[in-house]
Amino acid sequence: MAAKPASRFQFGAVSAVFSAFLIDGAGFGAWAALLPVFKSQLSISDGQLSVALFSMVIGSVAAMPIAGRFIAHLGSRRVIIAAAVAYSILLPLVAFAASPASTLAIFAIGALITGAAKGSLDVSVNAQAIAIENHEGRPIVARCHGGWSMGALTGSLFVAGGLKLSLGAPLIMTLLGLLLLGLAAFSGRRLTEHDRPDEHAHHRHSLWPRGRLAPLAALAFIALFCEGSMADWSAVFLADVVGAEPASAALGFATYATAMTASRFCGDQLSHRLGPVVLMRFSGAVAALGLALSLASQTYWLGLLGFAMAGFGLANIIPALFRAAARHGHAGPAIASVSTVGYVGLLIGPPIIGALSRTLGLPLSLGLLVLFSGVLGASANLAKPRGTH
Secondary structure: OOOOOOOHHHHHHHHHHHHHHHHHHHHHHHHHHHHHHHHHHHOOOHHHHHHHHHHHHHHHHHHHHHHHHHHHHHOHHHHHHHHHHHHHHHHHHHHHHOOOOOOHHHHHHHHHHHHHHHHHHHHHHHHHHHHHHHHHOOOOHHHHHHHHHHHHHHHHHHHHHHHHOOOOHHHHHHHHHHHHHHHHHHHHOOOOOOOOOOOOHHHHOOOOOOOOHHHHHHHHHHHHHHHHHHHHHHHHHHHHHHOOOHHHHHHHHHHHHHHHHHHHHOHHHHHHHHOHHHHHHHHHHHHHHHHHHHHHHOOHHHHHHHHHHHHHHHOOHHHHHHHHHHOOOOHHHHHHHHHHHHHHHHHHHHHHHHHHHHHHOHHHHHHHHHHHHHHHHHOHHHHOOOOOO
16 A cells, blocks of 8 residues: 655654654653662662562553543544643652652652553553554654653663752652653644544554464563563662763763664664564564673663663554554454553562562563563564565
8 A cells, every 4th residue: 555645744753753752762761760769769679679560550550441442432632632731740740759758658649640640651651653654654653652762761861960059859750850841732732633533443453462462462561561671670779780970871871772773763664674483583682692792790880781782672663563453354343452562561560579679689580681682583474464475
């Protein structure tokens, strides 16, 4: 099918959903970069920090099916607007909840509520991106995930800059939240209504992945488990294991996010040239080698190099899996089922690593990501287009 000619509408819609992904990533990047600060201010251990991370998981997982129902009845545009505004407001509040005068319980409650906003935003932005891609006949999913990565990079660098200026975490998050509110206002006016409400959709499609979608959902879980764990624990690894200062440790995630962003913006071209199977095998191998380098060296500069390799390798696995899912049935419900399982991995990965670190130590616990990256590369045939052998 020939691609539709470029139009002002297309550019507006793509820029809007790209901005929504950027909002999602910026909040997550800022959260990840500030975790060592939150941990220090509350004087808690890795295991105690995992309580707050688990709270975010619970909030997100509880909100995802609710958001899905709202998308079915209202469309993704309205859900994105509501979730983006809530997310932007809650980011400063969770920073206040981690102040030295606060407690772990208050911090966990703040993470729970913030996680609910994030889970709703995760589901709705992917639904919007798939709707635009299907309507316009042009691939945009990898580009949109590049927007998430750019947002994560921006959020982490924003935090690093704020810490360099000796600003407190609440002030950093308040300034970021105001910026994201402005971006949400820009995005909301340009989002589309292509995924029009279908009051009978929930009778025709299951949100749980079945048949050939099940292994794709499992791989999405593993891939996003790695992404979430890198986001939340890369800065902590550099600060606690390598001994880097907080501002320098925050650059660990920034390096990872920079490589991921660059890789995703050329992801469509790489997939076209190499094919999804070869690209996924190569990506899994690069990620595994990079993570192994960081964990084995336990030095700052080799750690940064390894994180960059991990970001480059992991970047295009999720877009490949989402496209593969869309080929196995109705695109919208298929993507929704695979992405929901995948985002559980994104959210549950960090607290599992934290819990394991209590007995195994953080470096050995992060070794699980090396294994998972190898599994992703070895399972690349599942991303093969239908009808090929």
